[in-house]
Amino acid sequence: MKDVEQSIREALDLWLKAFNSKDIEALSSYYDPEAVYANDGAPLMQGLGQIRPWFEQAFQMMKGTLLFQEEAVLTSVDMGVVVGQFCFRTEGEEDETGRVCVVFRRAADGRWLLVYDMDNRPPDVVGENF
Numbered sequence: 001m002k003d004v005e006q007s008i009r010e011a012l013d014l015w016l017k018a019f020n021s022k023d024i025e026a027l028s029s030y031y032d033p034e035a036v037y038a039n040d041g042a043p044l045m046q047g048l049g050q051i052r053p054w055f056e057q058a059f060q061m062m063k064g065t066l067l068f069q070e071e072a073v074l075t076s077v078d079m080g081v082v083v084g085q086f087c088f089r090t091e092g093e094e095d096e097t098g099r100v101c102v103v104f105r106r107a108a109d110g111r112w113l114l115v116y117d118m119d120n121r122p123p124d125v126v127g128e129n130f
Helices: 004-020 024-029 048-061
Strands: 031-038 065-075 079-089 096-106 112-120
Touching: 004 024, 004 065, 004 079, 004 096, 004 112, 024 031, 024 048, 031 048
Parallel strands: 031 112
Antiparallel strands: 065 079, 079 096, 096 112
8 A cells, every 4th residue: 555645745746736737627626625725826725616717717827837855744544735936937038936834635536636726926936946
């Protein structure tokens, strides 16, 4: 059986691949239907019904690549928290950087789904770190 930390890291990697390929179907499949998304600078979104349309609109404007560096992982049998730095890099533009905290919950079918996603923009995260 896979280690819980490894499984959560794999779930986050799949989310990142879906995000960077702008695959809204795949991205949506990694969210719990009751997920909460607290994006820096946007109103709190609750449930996939609010989160999916936000990403659909954002994907129309996004041109860069999202990079991630893990800082901490905390796990239990059915939940896991990943904290890390992100960098949204677009060629010819200034990097957008910040910190993210995501919480995964194991679904009844065994998949790890994103149930809470929050990011912010602290001054200690800079593009040169990536």
